Amino acid sequence: MNKFAVLGCGVVGSGVVELFEKNKALIEKRCGKSLEMGYILDLRDFPDRPYGNLVVKSIDPILADPDVTVVAECMGGVEPAFTFVKACLEADKSVSTSNKELVAKKGDILLAAAKAHNVNFFFEASVGGAIPIIRPMHKCLAANDFSAVSGILNGTTNFILNKMICDNMDFDTALKLAQELGYAEKDPTADVEGHDACRKICILSSLAFGKHVYPDAVFTKGIREVDLTDVKLCSMLGYAIKLIAQVKKLENGKILPTVMPMAVQGDNLLSQVNGVFNAVMTDTDGADRSLFYGRGAGKFPTASAVLGDMIEQVQLDGTISAQTWEASDNADFIEDYAAFTAKRYFRTTAADAATLTEVLGTLGERTVSTEEGETVCIAETEMNAAQVDAAVKALAQKGVQVLAQYPILL
Amino acid sequence: MNKFAVLGCGVVGSGVVELFEKNKALIEKRCGKSLEMGYILDLRDFPDRPYGNLVVKSIDPILADPDVTVVAECMGGVEPAFTFVKACLEADKSVSTSNKELVAKKGDILLAAAKAHNVNFFFEASVGGAIPIIRPMHKCLAANDFSAVSGILNGTTNFILNKMICDNMDFDTALKLAQELGYAEKDPTADVEGHDACRKICILSSLAFGKHVYPDAVFTKGIREVDLTDVKLCSMLGYAIKLIAQVKKLENGKILPTVMPMAVQGDNLLSQVNGVFNAVMTDTDGADRSLFYGRGAGKFPTASAVLGDMIEQVQLDGTISAQTWEASDNADFIEDYAAFTAKRYFRTTAADAATLTEVLGTLGERTVSTEEGETVCIAETEMNAAQVDAAVKALAQKGVQVLAQYPILL
Numbered sequence: 001m002n003k004f005a006v007l008g009c010g011v012v013g014s015g016v017v018e019l020f021e022k023n024k025a026l027i028e029k030r031c032g033k034s035l036e037m038g039y040i041l042d043l044r045d046f047p048d049r050p051y052g053n054l055v056v057k058s059i060d061p062i063l064a065d066p067d068v069t070v071v072a073e074c075m076g077g078v079e080p081a082f083t084f085v086k087a088c089l090e091a092d093k094s095v096s097t098s099n100k101e102l103v104a105k106k107g108d109i110l111l112a113a114a115k116a117h118n119v120n121f122f123f124e125a126s127v128g129g130a131i132p133i134i135r136p137m138h139k140c141l142a143a144n145d146f147s148a149v150s151g152i153l154n155g156t157t158n159f160i161l162n163k164m165i166c167d168n169m170d171f172d173t174a175l176k177l178a179q180e181l182g183y184a185e186k187d188p189t190a191d192v193e194g195h196d197a198c199r200k201i202c203i204l205s206s207l208a209f210g211k212h213v214y215p216d217a218v219f220t221k222g223i224r225e226v227d228l229t230d231v232k233l234c235s236m237l238g239y240a241i242k243l244i245a246q247v248k249k250l251e252n253g254k255i256l257p258t259v260m261p262m263a264v265q266g267d268n269l270l271s272q273v274n275g276v277f278n279a280v281m282t283d284t285d286g287a288d289r290s291l292f293y294g295r296g297a298g299k300f301p302t303a304s305a306v307l308g309d310m311i312e313q314v315q316l317d318g319t320i321s322a323q324t325w326e327a328s329d330n331a332d333f334i335e336d337y338a339a340f341t342a343k344r345y346f347r348t349t350a351a352d353a354a355t356l357t358e359v360l361g362t363l364g365e366r367t368v369s370t371e372e373g374e375t376v377c378i379a380e381t382e383m384n385a386a387q388v389d390a391a392v393k394a395l396a397q398k399g400v401q402v403l404a405q406y407p408i409l410l
Numbered sequence: 411m412n413k414f415a416v417l418g419c420g421v422v423g424s425g426v427v428e429l430f431e432k433n434k435a436l437i438e439k440r441c442g443k444s445l446e447m448g449y450i451l452d453l454r455d456f457p458d459r460p461y462g463n464l465v466v467k468s469i470d471p472i473l474a475d476p477d478v479t480v481v482a483e484c485m486g487g488v489e490p491a492f493t494f495v496k497a498c499l500e501a502d503k504s505v506s507t508s509n510k511e512l513v514a515k516k517g518d519i520l521l522a523a524a525k526a527h528n529v530n531f532f533f534e535a536s537v538g539g540a541i542p543i544i545r546p547m548h549k550c551l552a553a554n555d556f557s558a559v560s561g562i563l564n565g566t567t568n569f570i571l572n573k574m575i576c577d578n579m580d581f582d583t584a585l586k587l588a589q590e591l592g593y594a595e596k597d598p599t600a601d602v603e604g605h606d607a608c609r610k611i612c613i614l615s616s617l618a619f620g621k622h623v624y625p626d627a628v629f630t631k632g633i634r635e636v637d638l639t640d641v642k643l644c645s646m647l648g649y650a651i652k653l654i655a656q657v658k659k660l661e662n663g664k665i666l667p668t669v670m671p672m673a674v675q676g677d678n679l680l681s682q683v684n685g686v687f688n689a690v691m692t693d694t695d696g697a698d699r700s701l702f703y704g705r706g707a708g709k710f711p712t713a714s715a716v717l718g719d720m721i722e723q724v725q726l727d728g729t730i731s732a733q734t735w736e737a738s739d740n741a742d743f744i745e746d747y748a749a750f751t752a753k754r755y756f757r758t759t760a761a762d763a764a765t766l767t768e769v770l771g772t773l774g775e776r777t778v779s780t781e782e783g784e785t786v787c788i789a790e791t792e793m794n795a796a797q798v799d800a801a802v803k804a805l806a807q808k809g810v811q812v813l814a815q816y817p818i819l820l
Contacts, residue, residue: 019696023555029620030552124550130697132542132550140534140542142440143717145433210439269703272682286429286714287540287704293679294700304696307553317728 002031002314003038003067007084008075009046009055012098012125015303016072017051027307031314038068041084059084063091070313072306073097082106089113089121096309098125098302104199108212111324118318122309127200128153128278130301131294132308137207137282144284146208150246150409153200155276155296156184156191157223157243161261162274164231165240171226183276193222194243194259201245204280205257208247211328213257219337221260230347230404233376237366239263239345240271244409254335263345263406269293270409341382342407351375351400359394374403412441412724413448413477417494418485419456419465422508422535425713426482427461437717441724448478451494469494473501480723482716483507492516499523499531506719508535508712514609518622521734528728532719537610538563538688540711541704542718547617547692554694556618560656560819563610565686565706566594566601567633567653571671572684574641575650581636593686603632604653604669611655614690615667618657621738623667629747631670640757640814643786647776649673649755650681654819664745673755673816679703680819751792752817761785761810769804784813 006013020027020037028034039054039062046052062068071088073095075081081102085095090113097103102110103123114121124134128151137149152158156178163174175192178184190196198220205213223243231241242264247257264271269291273279278296283289295301346360350373357363364378383391392402416423430437430447438444449464449472456462472478481498483505485491491512495505500523507513512520513533524531534544538561547559562568566588573584585602588594600606608630615623633653641651652674657667674681679701683689688706693699705711756770760783767773774788793801802812 019553022695023553026555027553030548131700132546132702135550136542136546136702138440139722140545140718141714142721143429143433143437143714145436267684269679269682272679274677284714285432286710286717288708288711290541290702290704292542292546292700292702295698298698300696301698304551304553304694307696308550311552312549316726 001036001067002033002069003036003065004070004072004310005039005041005062005068006037007041007071007073007081009040009042009044010074011299012302012306013040013042013072013074015299016074016306019300019303019307027311031311033314035314038065059087063087068093070310071095072310073099073102074306075099076101078102078105085110085121086113089117089119092117092119094119094122094313096122096125096306096313098306100126100196100199100203104202104215107203107206108325108327115324120313120316122313123203124309125302125305127203128280128292128294129296129298130304131278131280131292131296133204133280133292134207136292137204141282141284141287141290144286146249146282146284148246148248148283149201149204149208149280150244150270151201151204151280152242152270152273152278153245153280153296154191154197154243155278156188157197158273158278159183159276161223161226161231161241161243164226164228165235168228170228171224192224194220197243197245198259201247201257201259205247205255206325209249209255211326211333213255213328213334217334218257218259219340223261226261227404230345230406233347233368233370234263234345234406236368237345237364237376237378238266239408240266241406242270242273244270246409250335250339252335254333256335256337256340258337258340261406262342262409264409268409338385341384343381343410344379344383344388345376345406345408346379346402347374347376347404348395349374349401349403351395355395355398355400359391359398378408411446411477412443412479413446413475414480414482414720415449415451415472415478416447417451417469417481417483417491419450419452419454420484421709422712422716423450423452423482423484425709426484426716429710429713429717437721441721443724445724448475469497473497478503480720481505482720483509483512484716485509486511488512488515495520495531496523499527499529502527502529504529504532504723506532506535506716506723508716510536510606510609510613514612514625517613517616518735518737525734530723530726532723533613534719535712535715537613538690538702538704539706539708540714541688541690541702541706543614543690543702544617546702547614551692551694551697551700554696556659556692556694558656558658558693559611559614559618559690560654560680561611561614561690562652562680562683562688563655563690563706564601564607564653565688566598567607568683568688569593569686571633571636571641571651571653574636574638575645578638578642580638581634602634604630607653607655608669611657611667611669615657615665616735619659619665621736621743623665623738623744627744628667628669629750633671636671637814640755640816643757643778643780644673644755644816646778647755647774647786647788648676649818650676651816652680652683654680656819660745660749662745664743666745666747666750668747668750671816672819674819678819748795751794753791753820754789754793754798755786755816755818756789756812757784757786757814758805759784759811759813761805765805765808765810769801769808788818
């Protein structure tokens with residue numbers, strides 16, 4: 001008999017419980033086995049809900065019950081989630097989690113514990129919510145060498161940028177609206193400063209390249225400084241400013257993960273990902289470019305991903321031996337942000353094309369002078385941060401001030 | 411020891427061989443086990459290629475070798491592929507295939523054979539080439555009840571329609587170009603008439619709803635009659651004409667699969683899928699809307715999907731017991747096309763809005779009169795085919811001829 005336990009009955013945990021109840025017959029058919037809800041661990045009581053009798057206040061009865069083969073961790077945060085998940089794995093129970101912070105910070109340890117105990121640690125829900133991305137990258141694209149993974153991995157910031165682009169709202173107004181609609185938290189720091197997207201690109205980087213990438217090794221810049229002027233002018237040139245979490249494999253074999261606002265070229269589907277939706281784009285040697293799109297958060301979308309993992313765990317006997325990545329010394333594996341190069345969007349005080357070309361090299365097709373006496377252009381030559389700084393200084397010497405610049409995502 | 415065999419060394423088969431050779435170290439790491447190329451079954455010899463010594467002319471040595479645990483079928487067509495694949499499964503070897511005709515016509519039999527012999531029949535490459543779609547639908551979305559699956563599943567027709575939209579080419583010129591570029595075959599019937607897309611939506615329908623959907627049960631209409639005029643006018647109204655393969659679950663519990671040109675609304679990402687790329691969109695109760703995009707065909711993209719399956723087969727011990735669908739009596743399961751309803755795009759001879767509204771009901775925001783004295787509009791009321799026929803007759807009585815109509819995909 002297979003029973004499952006849910007750790008944490010907040011938004012995601014209650015979604016798991018409710019989606020399971022709704023689709024139980026269908027889920028058991030797809031499991032090929034019966035599956036029962038056994039325990040819900042939460043500090044609160046839920047006397048009014050049909051599953052109130054399953055609530056426990058301690059992990060111990062879950063660990064002690066041999067019928068519990070699968071555990072859904074929906075608590076969030078590193079502790080006590082880490083302690084509980086590790087204990088479950090060591091008690092020979094597979095775990096499925098929606099907790100990106102846990103995976104980004106402790107994934108290597110938990111994957112090793114799962115392997116040692118012939119069970120699985122799954123985390124489809126930790127990146128992109130409902131979007132199937134972990135399993136597609138890990139299994140469907142397993143024959144491929146990855147060259148890049150780029151994504152819109154945070155719905156809150158995408159919603160804010162979208163409101164700026166489409167409704168001409170400035171950042172603060174858009175953030176307030178996102179908070180009113182429940183898309184942004186009262187303290188929006190993790191979203192707005194890019195930390196949430198950072199955790200997710202750590203997970204995708206570890207998966208694609210086989211070694212753990214820790215959040216503090218990733219250059220991370222949020223969207224707080226994104227100016228409505230640039231959003232509009234970029235859009236005129238055919239680009240959309242998005243918060244892009246990306247990892248690229250460089251020619252020296254190192255990888256370079258970054259989180260920052262980028263100007264996404266209009267024919268790249270990521271430029272069309274609007275509202276709270278998320279998307280992940282992969283570039284590989286065999287499959288070329290693929291894209292995965294869907295709801296990046298929310299009660300049932302996230303529950304859908306947690307339950308998908310649980311269904312596979314019930315189908316499987318034993319660990320997927322290759323489902324692991326190594327701990328890593330980031331210094332040998334991860335390139336410094338100084339090596340990041342890209343074409344660039346520039347907004348400057350009034351400047352003629354000759355001056356801009358002299359400093360920036362070849363310019364894109366359209367250079368636009370605005371009514372406010374500013375100039376925007378695309379520098380077609382790839383530049384790193386130091387080269388951008390040098391260009392800013394060179395332009396200043398010619399009387400042209402750089403007001404903003406964004407790297408381009410092609 | 412795990413060895414694999416490749417049946418058919420044409421475009422896809424040679425792609426499997428070459429991508430495996432290129433990424434062997436990485437693939438073995440992801441398998442968690444060693445994997446060797448054992449046999450290539452082909453009627454031709456390949457004396458100049460490094461793997462020429464592995465070529466065999468008969469399936470027998472492959473069936474007889476107990477080290478062969480995985481077989482890649484890349485022959486195409488129903489026979490002899492069906493006989494060979496069935497024999498492999500019955501000899502306890504898992505099979506991965508890129509052959510959509512085989513899966514669409516014989517999938518239920520082969521899935522049952524795999525299950526009976528505790529091995530797997532995988533077919534990620536049979537739909538959408540490199541796009542991970544089978545495993546995401548089957549595993550990641552396994553907790554969901556599907557309400558619709560819609561896709562652009564044929565790259566050739568998408569390339570042709572795209573050339574019509576973007577380069578103002580008529581159908582025959584675009585088809586000729588596709589043939590010159592190697593995207594369309596000399597006999598383009600299977601692509602142009604929708605048969606290829608039909609096989610693929612059969613596979614996705616069977617997977618989503620658990621019973622085999624055979625190609626002859628699917629209403630299928632190709633793109634041969636798509637007029638450049640409508641492509642252009644639709645685009646003016648904010649829609650893109652695409653060959654859409656779709657299956658919907660109706661309120662009566664039956665499903666309704668169709669393949670036909672539809673006018674896709676501009677904010678649906680499917681309208682942005684250009685060139686030879688494919689995409690699949692799923693609508694489910696938990697995950698809501700998801701989209702999967704990538705290269706739908708080609709040597710390495712298809713090989714990527716075949717090898718992804720093979721890697722999972724090497725990781726696994728035994729069958730995935732739920733990886734199956736039942737044979738079906740289509741009559742009880744599949745609704746007739748007569749029940750298909752949608753909003754519609756209409757192109758008529760010159761007509762005033764009052765007349766059109768009287769017959770078609772509420773019209774979309776824009777009704778356009780063209781320089782050629784024609785009128786185009788969107789009928790917002792959903793109509794089935796019989797209602798469209800009645801509307802055509804009613805308009806004729808008022809002196810308005812319907813020149814074209816397309817169902818809308820929102």
